[in-house]
Amino acid sequence: MGPIVRVGPREIAVNTSEGVKTIQKVQRGFAKSEWYDKTGPGLIGMRDREKHSHRRRLLAHPLSNTALQDFEPLVQAMVDLAMEKIRHESRRLGHADVYKWFGLMATDIIGDLTFGSSFRMLEQGRGNQYTDDLQSTLHQVHMRIVLYPLLDILAYLPLKQAREVGEKFKRIGGYGKESMKRLKHAQATGALLLLYSSEALRLYGTASGSHHCSVPAGGWQIEDYYLPPSTVVTSQAYSLHRRPETFEEPFSFKPERWLDPTAEMQMAFIPFGERPRICIGINLAYVELRLTTAAFFRAFKGAVVDPALADDDMHLENYTLISPKGRKCLVQV
Numbered sequence: 505m506g507p508i509v510r511v512g513p514r515e516i517a518v519n520t521s522e523g524v525k526t527i528q529k530v531q532r533g534f535a536k537s538e539w540y541d542k543t544g545p546g547l548i549g550m551r552d553r554e555k556h557s558h559r560r561r562l563l564a565h566p567l568s569n570t571a572l573q574d575f576e577p578l579v580q581a582m583v584d585l586a587m588e589k590i591r592h593e594s595r596r597l598g599h600a601d602v603y604k605w606f607g608l609m610a611t612d613i614i615g616d617l618t619f620g621s622s623f624r625m626l627e628q629g630r631g632n633q634y635t636d637d638l639q640s641t642l643h644q645v646h647m648r649i650v651l652y653p654l655l656d657i658l659a660y661l662p663l664k665q666a667r668e669v670g671e672k673f674k675r676i677g678g679y680g681k682e683s684m685k686r687l688k689h690a691q692a693t694g695a696l697l698l699l700y701s702s703e704a705l706r707l708y709g710t711a712s713g714s715h716h717c718s719v720p721a722g723g724w725q726i727e728d729y730y731l732p733p734s735t736v737v738t739s740q741a742y743s744l745h746r747r748p749e750t751f752e753e754p755f756s757f758k759p760e761r762w763l764d765p766t767a768e769m770q771m772a773f774i775p776f777g778e779r780p781r782i783c784i785g786i787n788l789a790y791v792e793l794r795l796t797t798a799a800f801f802r803a804f805k806g807a808v809v810d811p812a813l814a815d816d817d818m819h820l821e822n823y824t825l826i827s828p829k830g831r832k833c834l835v836q837v
C-alpha cells in the first residue's frame with residue numbers, strides 16, 4: 505500500500521511529510537473540514553478563521569514562554585505533590601498508578617492556569633465532576649464522530665443515557681466559557697531530556713490520530729493523483745512518525761536518533777500539529793514533560809513496571825487522542 509490511500513468515497517488518507525505539511529498549513533487553502541464540528545465547542549473545533557484567531561490571541565499570552573516563566577514554580581509544586589502521592593500510594597498498595605496521578609496533575613495545572621485556582625484533585629487523589637465529564641466525553645466525542653449523526657439524533661430521544669451525554673456536553677461548554685471569562689479578566693533539562701521527550705512524542709504523542717481537512721477550490725495534485733475540490737484529506741502523526749523511509753526501526757524507542765536528526769525526520773515530526781493551528785499548549789506541555797520526567801527519575805531510581813500490569817493494558821488506543829487500553833499504568837517505585 506502506498507502513502508496515499510482512498511479510505512472512503514470522498515476521503516483520502518495522506519502519509520508523506522510534504523503532503524501532510526501542505527494539508528495542515530491552512531494558508532494554502534486547506535480548511536478544517538466539517539469533522540471538526542463534532543469535536544465540541546473548544547478552540548480545536550473552531551473553523552471560522554476570524555473567531556478562531558480572536559480566541560487564539562486571547563489564549564496565546566498566558567501560554568507563551570514568557571508568561572510560563574512566572575508559572576513554572578507552581579507547575580514544580582504540583583509535580584512535587586504528584587511525586588509525593590505516587591510514593592504514598594506505592595507504599596500503601598505495593599504499586600502506584602502513574603497514569604492516574606499524571607492525569608490529575610495535568611488537570612490541576614491547567615485549572616490553575618485558566619481558572620486561577622487549582623481543582624485540588626491531586627490533593628484529594630481523585631477526579632471531580634469536571635474531569636469525569638472530560639474523560640467520559642473524550643470517548644463520547646470519538647463515538648460522536650464515528651456514529652454521527654446517529655448520536656446527535658439519539659440526544660433528542662427521551663433516553664436517560666442520551667440525556668446525560670447531552671448534559672455533559674453542555675457542562676463542558678460551560679467550563680470553557682467560564683475559563684474564557686476569567687482569562688479575559690486576567691488578560692492581563694537539559695539536552696538528554698529533550699531526546700527522550702522527542703522520542704516519546706514520536707511514538708506516543710497525545711493527539712496522534714487523524715485530522716480532517718478539505719481540498720480547496722482548484723483541487724490538488726498530489727503525486728500521481730488529482731483530488732477535486734472538497735475532497736476530505738486526512739493526515740495523522742501516528743502513521744507519519746512510523747514511516748520506515750524516514751525513521752529507522754520506526755517501532756523501536758530510540759531517543760539517540762534525535763542526537764543528529766535528518767532534515768526529513770525534522771520535517772515529519774508533527775506531534776503538536778502545524779502552524780497556524782499548532783497546539784497552543786506546546787510550551788506548557790514541554791515545561792510539564794521536562795519537570796515531571798526529571799522529578800520522577802530523580803525520586804524513583806530503579807522504578808519498574810508492576811507485574812500486575814498486563815501487556816494488553818498498555819495497548820495503545822488511538823481515537824484521535826491516544827490512551828492505554830487499561831486506562832492505568834502501574835509501577836513499583
Ligand code: HEM
Pocket residue numbers: 547548549560567614709710711712715774775776777778780781782783784785786788789
Ligand atoms: C504532549 C502534550 C500535547 C500534545 C501532543 C498536543 C497535541 C496537539 C495537536 C496535534 C494539536 C492540533 C490538532 C488539530 O490540528 O486538529 C493540538 C491543538 C491544541 N492543543 Fe494541544 N497537545 C498537547 C498539550 C496541550 C496542552 C497542555 C494544552 C492546554 C493548554 C493544549 C491545548 C490545545 C489547543 C487549545 C489546541 C487547538 C489549537 C488551535 O486550533 O488553534 N494542548 N494539540
